[in-house]
Amino acid sequence: MDTNTAFLAYGVHVGGDGQEAERIDEVLLTFKDRCPNVHSAVGGSCLGEEVFLVAYSKQVASGGHGRAAGISPEQQAGWDVQLADSTRVLGYTGRASLQRPAWLCSTELS
Numbered sequence: 001m002d003t004n005t006a007f008l009a010y011g012v013h014v015g016g017d018g019q020e021a022e023r024i025d026e027v028l029l030t031f032k033d034r035c036p037n038v039h040s041a042v043g044g045s046c047l048g049e050e051v052f053l054v055a056y057s058k059q060v061a062s063g064g065h066g067r068a069a070g071i072s073p074e075q076q077a078g079w080d081v082q083l084a085d086s087t088r089v090l091g092y093t094g095r096a097s098l099q100r101p102a103w104l105c106s107t108e109l110s
Helices: 018-029 073-090
Strands: 003-015 039-045 047-060 102-109
Touching: 003 018, 003 039, 003 073, 018 039, 018 047, 018 073, 047 073, 047 102
Parallel strands: 039 102
Antiparallel strands: 003 047, 003 102, 039 047
């Protein structure tokens, strides 16, 4: 398997069902005014995709590196509020596996 894409993101891991990303994006459209930065992101392989709810994401070129520069503490705090609202509306807050938002790195393999 080869790495096709990699991304650096700020958010939470919400599951392992690629179809879940479609539901997330549909629901998020209904309250885009409250959570304008939040969207789904998918990583993993053709054998098992993982779904993330993210407020920031940046693709990293294969063989390269990336960094999240110029992000203020206030901006990150705003993302935390948006992610908290989103996880609540999407029904993820009761999951024991749900972590606090964090900086994530994920690759997509095929």
